[in-house]
Amino acid sequence: MVSDANHTLSILADNDGTFPEPKNDEPDHAGKLPDAKDPSQPDPSSQDAGSASSASDLSANSDPSADTDPGNLKNSGKSGKPSDLPESKQPSGNPKDSPELPFESRYFSVLLDSNDASVLSTDTGMIAAVDEDTAAAYATSIFKSEKTKGFLHSYRYTTVTSDSGTRVIFLDCQRTLSSFHTLVFTSVSVCLIGMLLVLLLMFLLSGYIIKPFIENHEKQKQFITDAGHELKTPLTIINADAEILEMDYGQNEWLADIQEQTKHLTSLTNNLITLSRLEEERTRLQMIDFPFSDVVEETVQSFQALARTQNKTFETSIQPMISLYGDEKALTQLVSILLDNAMKYSTPEGEISLRLEKAGNNVKLSVYNTADSIDREQLPHLFDRFYRTDKSRSSRTGGYGLGLSIAAAVVNTHKGKITSTTQDEHSLLITVTLPLKAQERK
Numbered sequence: 001m002v003s004d005a006n007h008t009l010s011i012l013a014d015n016d017g018t019f020p021e022p023k024n025d026e027p028d029h030a031g032k033l034p035d036a037k038d039p040s041q042p043d044p045s046s047q048d049a050g051s052a053s054s055a056s057d058l059s060a061n062s063d064p065s066a067d068t069d070p071g072n073l074k075n076s077g078k079s080g081k082p083s084d085l086p087e088s089k090q091p092s093g094n095p096k097d098s099p100e101l102p103f104e105s106r107y108f109s110v111l112l113d114s115n116d117a118s119v120l121s122t123d124t125g126m127i128a129a130v131d132e133d134t135a136a137a138y139a140t141s142i143f144k145s146e147k148t149k150g151f152l153h154s155y156r157y158t159t160v161t162s163d164s165g166t167r168v169i170f171l172d173c174q175r176t177l178s179s180f181h182t183l184v185f186t187s188v189s190v191c192l193i194g195m196l197l198v199l200l201l202m203f204l205l206s207g208y209i210i211k212p213f214i215e216n217h218e219k220q221k222q223f224i225t226d227a228g229h230e231l232k233t234p235l236t237i238i239n240a241d242a243e244i245l246e247m248d249y250g251q252n253e254w255l256a257d258i259q260e261q262t263k264h265l266t267s268l269t270n271n272l273i274t275l276s277r278l279e280e281e282r283t284r285l286q287m288i289d290f291p292f293s294d295v296v297e298e299t300v301q302s303f304q305a306l307a308r309t310q311n312k313t314f315e316t317s318i319q320p321m322i323s324l325y326g327d328e329k330a331l332t333q334l335v336s337i338l339l340d341n342a343m344k345y346s347t348p349e350g351e352i353s354l355r356l357e358k359a360g361n362n363v364k365l366s367v368y369n370t371a372d373s374i375d376r377e378q379l380p381h382l383f384d385r386f387y388r389t390d391k392s393r394s395s396r397t398g399g400y401g402l403g404l405s406i407a408a409a410v411v412n413t414h415k416g417k418i419t420s421t422t423q424d425e426h427s428l429l430i431t432v433t434l435p436l437k438a439q440e441r442k
Helices: 002-014 049-061 070-075 132-145 174-249 253-279 292-309 328-345 376-381 403-413
Strands: 107-112 119-123 149-152 155-162 165-172 287-291 313-318 323-327 351-359 362-370 417-421 427-435
Touching (some): 002 107, 002 165, 119 132, 132 149, 132 155, 174 253, 292 313, 292 323, 292 351, 323 328, 328 351, 328 403, 328 427, 403 417, 403 427
Parallel strands (some): 313 351
Antiparallel strands (some): 107 119, 107 165, 155 165, 287 323
């Protein structure tokens, strides 16, 4: 748009604020016709035969190629074509310009004195929306700004300085600007509508697309729950039969193995059932206000004796009188899981600490323990199901990699947050943040 306006202004600037006269490519044949007569010459019929004979001899002695040589014709200066005019008289413009350009353009110009900016002449013949006073005011303001090109309102202007003064030429770009603004508005509108349609389509189809995945996930959780319940009965029977055999035949290593493995399988089954229930949205926890400080204190006491037997340092800092709105049984299990994890994975004769405090509108529970080695890349996966830092899953600590998964599920059901960090890759800090007043569950 700007380049087209500048091109039009350059044509006007080269022709003193107007468009050049259109070229006339029709050759002047009047002087070439045999019947054409020059009024300044005498009538050929009045010439005598001698004159005609002399003219004939003169013509016979001349070079017959003189009148037909294109070069001579070009240099004779009698072709009458615009191309034979002096270069300074040639009109400006691009041959590819439309012949309608002068009639489509709305422009005006003002000639100013280059010294005092007084108006010498004004040409507003090609525009009706601007009078001479307005044109003069526009030109004067541009002259004082010392700008040579730019936009003034909807007019593109340029200045040309010559011996006669400084001419400021204006070209009305209102229609072009309106078309440009309409194009931009239309393009943006179409893009926004297209994006909204895509978002609407994604919203409508997303439920249909992910429905099979949701159903599979729900079936998986239901299968775990059902399988857990089905396993509990035979495990209970096996354990009871082992106890009866022990009473009849006494204790032996085979019965001890049976009892130990049934104990592990029962623990695993109970953990799977608990995790599955916590992840089900339909599960309703028993949300009440209860003294969380007292619950943590009681749970800590059950682990202090274990820490002493393992020669581990166990420090606690529990802020009293902290009440929490939540499921007391689930949160008690949360504290027990965190302390059990710290006991299992702390170094021999290592350090364990628990800290409970208020933090604004939240309760902050932190459990720290030293460790042999903690890879920072493992931290995001500690709360995944069946994840163990020992890849062989045959650690001396036992366990199934479900404890921290259950802890994370308990925290999520209470709208809290659980994180794990390490400072020196030889210690682990698990932090739980719970709101004092949990959001109402729908």
